[in-house]
Amino acid sequence: MTAVKVRPAQGTPCWASLVTGDPEGAKAFYGALLGWEFTPGPTTIGTYARATLNAAEVAGLGVAPPGAGHSVEWTTYFAVDDADEVSQRVRECGGTVAVGPLQAERAGRLAVAADLSGAVFGLWQGQEHLGWEVAGEPGAPVWNELVTPDESAAAVFYRAVLGRTVVEAEASAVARGEDDARLLVDGRPVAGIRHGAGPEPGPARWQVHFAVADADLTAHQASQLGGRVLLGPYDTPHGRVARLADPQGGRFSVAGLL
Template structure:
């Protein structure tokens, strides 16, 4: 596996991070489940590590600030050219900016925001760290999708904030396009809200069983879909994610 370091166009998902109250437990779970190894990352918001596959960075895990009440969730970060300017657009479009913009050492500049429905997402202006270095492989991110009860408002918000091109997909979702290529989706649903991170796996059924053995839960059993065999899982602290069989 070769780590690829490229600057992604604005509006492209470029990184995913988990904030959890059990940092050591999360590292043990995802390390065993997805084959991750860990190294240090910026610590402006507390303890934070970067996960990698064979040396290629794929995700981050940090510690939830003391007293924080928000649930354990994965956060999708979008590449932006100017985190301050895009954060201002979030405010202008009715969203909120909970953290930042702030400098993450020499890695880049970040902000954590929420859309009109309260779904959290991140903005990343990469400098030394441009984002994930491998995708589409077992253990790496493969897709990001927003679940929302108000698709028209979500579509208008992300179009205005990120400057994304959005178009209806054949599967009933709205696709975010960069240079004509789909990079994420917005799905109308009543089964929750928020951005969902999809990780690749070589064997969806085996990964689902392994997640339970490691103390996690299977929220939706493995099933065949037009995009491959998928399962919805939760880690021992409740962080939700999807695994997709690839390769």
């Protein structure tokens, strides 16, 4: 595996970060399930570690403040050229900015926001740290998808905030299991938008997918490691997918490579 260190274009998902109350338990779970090791990261907003796969950075792990009632969640971060400018557009488009923009030491500048339906996402203006260094290989991120009750409003929001094209799919494609809409960067699909609240209770959310060699085997291993299978494994036009939760409740998906 060769780590790729190229600045991603604005609007491209470039990082995924988990906030959990049990960082050591999360490291043990994801290390065993996805083959990750961990190195220290910036401490601007608390203890933070970067997950690596064969020395290539693939994700982050932060610690929830004690007693704050934070839910355990994965957050998708989008690359932006100017975190302050894009944060302002989030507000102008009716979203909220909960954290930042703030400087994460020399790594870059970040903000954490929510769209009109409450789905949380991050903005990352990379400096020394540009984002994940490998994608689409077992153990690395492969896809990000928004599940929302109002895909039309979401399409308008992300188009305006990120300045990128959002293309809605034809009804026949949706019937085959495709996303209702896709976010495009330079004509290439980088993220999906899907209608509905999904099989799990709760608000709209961005779902992070990690590539695996075998989704069925990974789902079984997740259960053996103390996690849960929330949905699937099931077939999609892009491969076999399972929706999982780690032992602390952090939800994520795995996608078997075709």
